[in-house]
Amino acid sequence: MSNVPTNLCYAKSHEWxxxxxxxxxxxxISDYAQSSLGDITYIQLPKxxxxxxxxxxxxxxxxxxxxxxxxxxxxxxxxxxxxxxxGAPETLNTAPYxxxxxxxxxxxxxxxxxxxxxxxxxxxxxG
Amino acid sequence: xxxxxxxxxxxxxxxxxxxxxxFAGWEMPVQYRSILEEHKxxxxxxxxFDVSHMGEVxxxxxxxxxxxxxxxxxxxxxxxxGRVLYSPMCYPSGGVVDDxxxxxxxxxxxxxCINAGNVAKDLAxxxxxxxxxxxxxxxxxxxxxxxAVQGPRAAEIVQSLTGAKLGLxxxxxxxxxxxxxxxxxxxxxxYTGEDGFELYHAAGDAxxxxxxxxxxxxxxxxxxxxLGARDSLRLEAGYPLYGHEITQDISPLTAGLGWTxxxxxxxxxxxxxxxVAEKKNGAVNKVVFFKxxxxxxxxAETPVLGANGTIVGRVLSGTLSPLLNESIGSALxxxxxxxxxxxxxxxxxxxxxxxxxxxxxxxxxxxx
Numbered sequence: 010m011s012n013v014p015t016n017l018c019y020a021k022s023h024e025w026x027x028x029x030x031x032x033x034x035x036x037x038i039s040d041y042a043q044s045s046l047g048d049i050t051y052i053q054l055p056k057x058x059x060x061x062x063x064x065x066x067x068x069x070x071x072x073x074x075x076x077x078x079x080x081x082x083x084x085x086x087x088x089x090x091x092x093x094x095x096g097a098p099e100t101l102n103t104a105p106y107x108x109x110x111x112x113x114x115x116x117x118x119x120x121x122x123x124x125x126x127x128x129x130x131x132x133x134x135x136g
Numbered sequence: 137x138x139x140x141x142x143x144x145x146x147x148x149x150x151x152x153x154x155x156x157x158x159f160a161g162w163e164m165p166v167q168y169r170s171i172l173e174e175h176k177x178x179x180x181x182x183x184x185f186d187v188s189h190m191g192e193v194x195x196x197x198x199x200x201x202x203x204x205x206x207x208x209x210x211x212x213x214x215x216x217x218g219r220v221l222y223s224p225m226c227y228p229s230g231g232v233v234d235d236x237x238x239x240x241x242x243x244x245x246x247x248x249c250i251n252a253g254n255v256a257k258d259l260a261x262x263x264x265x266x267x268x269x270x271x272x273x274x275x276x277x278x279x280x281x282x283x284a285v286q287g288p289r290a291a292e293i294v295q296s297l298t299g300a301k302l303g304l305x306x307x308x309x310x311x312x313x314x315x316x317x318x319x320x321x322x323x324x325x326x327y328t329g330e331d332g333f334e335l336y337h338a339a340g341d342a343x344x345x346x347x348x349x350x351x352x353x354x355x356x357x358x359x360x361x362x363l364g365a366r367d368s369l370r371l372e373a374g375y376p377l378y379g380h381e382i383t384q385d386i387s388p389l390t391a392g393l394g395w396t397x398x399x400x401x402x403x404x405x406x407x408x409x410x411x412v413a414e415k416k417n418g419a420v421n422k423v424v425f426f427k428x429x430x431x432x433x434x435x436a437e438t439p440v441l442g443a444n445g446t447i448v449g450r451v452l453s454g455t456l457s458p459l460l461n462e463s464i465g466s467a468l469x470x471x472x473x474x475x476x477x478x479x480x481x482x483x484x485x486x487x488x489x490x491x492x493x494x495x496x497x498x499x500x501x502x503x504x
Binding site: 047048050051053069071073076098099102 | 433
């Protein structure tokens with residue numbers, strides 16, 4: 010069973026997004042995503058300052074099995090990236106919702122996150 | 137996955153949390169916990185692999201040795217009872233039908249271990265080639281299960297379960313004996329680059345043997361290891377995998393396996409003329425092994441570019457070396473290009489291929 014925290018929202022492409030108290034958003038990939046990928050060996054993230062559109066490819070996560078694109082769950086400007094993942098990509102396997110966070114964004118349209126899936130709906134999608 | 141073949145250990149794997157995948161028509165464990173961690177466990181202590189999908193064939197009869205020496209490129213005449221030989225088996229073109237282990241069990245009695253994905257093809261080929269010889273070919277693939285115990289502590293673990301004197305069984309030799317009370321052909325061979333044993337046994341005994349090895353091994357650091365780790369271990373050791381480094385179109389000479397092609401063994405063999413010609417005229421291509429200094433995996437079929445940006449070859453295998461923490465692989469490139477800088481483009485980033493003579497890591501196993 011995948012871990013699907015209820016305080017996050019989810020994209021159908023298996024990224025999660027958390028709206029922080031200050032209105033910024035943190036983005037990562039779900040437990041289901043890391044588990045499906047298997048051992049994660051490499052992560053490519055955008056530069057701080059990159060402006061992302063909803064659904065735009067913002068990076069690549071690579072496992073022993075395959076390389077997969079990462080999609081922005083909401084539009085925004087990258088204000089921080091988790092540089093620690095560069096040297097320890099396996100953190101994505103062990104802590105996808107904590108140490109495995111990827112980006113922090115200022116959202117272009119904070120209301121947009123309502124179009125993402127709530128935990129219950131995402132769990133349903135996983136079946 | 138109901139159409140897939142299952143080894144006797146399929147439910148054992150599932151109960152131990154394996155991720156089961158289709159491999160060559162078999163439902164096999166690709167990993168239990170983590171490919172990278174299983175790989176490291178084999179290099180550090182030991183791993184237990186179910187390789188029961190491999191095929192086994194008995195070759196018996198007064199001309200068994202003579203036939204096998206005609207069938208394969210290495211020199212079967214050098215075998216004696218208890219000795220194992222690795223060899224490619226070629227087409228007349230010099231391309232490879234399969235690579236296999238030939239074990240001499242006794243006079244006129246040989247035992248082959250062949251790749252799972254090639255069993256039907258190999259059997260048809262072997263039977264066709266055997267018709268002029270006084271031999272009997274018997275497919276034993278369903279009778280045998282095969283467990284591989286590999287790693288620096290493998291001998292200690294297997295020894296704790298057997299009265300056979302494993303210290304007397306040298307690398308690439310076999311002995312018969314019981315392990316955990318189960319009759320086994322105990323073969324000091326493997327596909328990881330580590331010391332270890334491959335235990336051939338009756339399919340009905342597989343679960344009991346796996347449980348016994350796991351129980352004896354776990355306190356010594358043994359972990360269950362899947363086909364994912366098996367592949368990264370063999371690539372780190374520089375061993376070929378059929379369908380990648382050796383194929384119908386890549387001869388053993390091109391693959392750098394010249395040591396297994398005994399052109400002067402004093403007997404004709406299938407593919408000899410083509411291999412003599414390849415040796416004389418020089419091959420167009422060669423298989424090289426590379427590392428990149430980068431963690432991005434260079435996957436099979438990635439084009440390899442030469443100094444001026446033209447395509448000079450393609451990648452055959454690629455993975456992340458868990459010990460080197462960088463991506464490693466093999467490629468088929470033109471002989472001329474192999475002397476110059478080689479580059480691959482991974483999602484817009486150019487990576488230089490640094491050619492390496494394998495193994496990629498220091499291995500402590502005995503030599504063959």
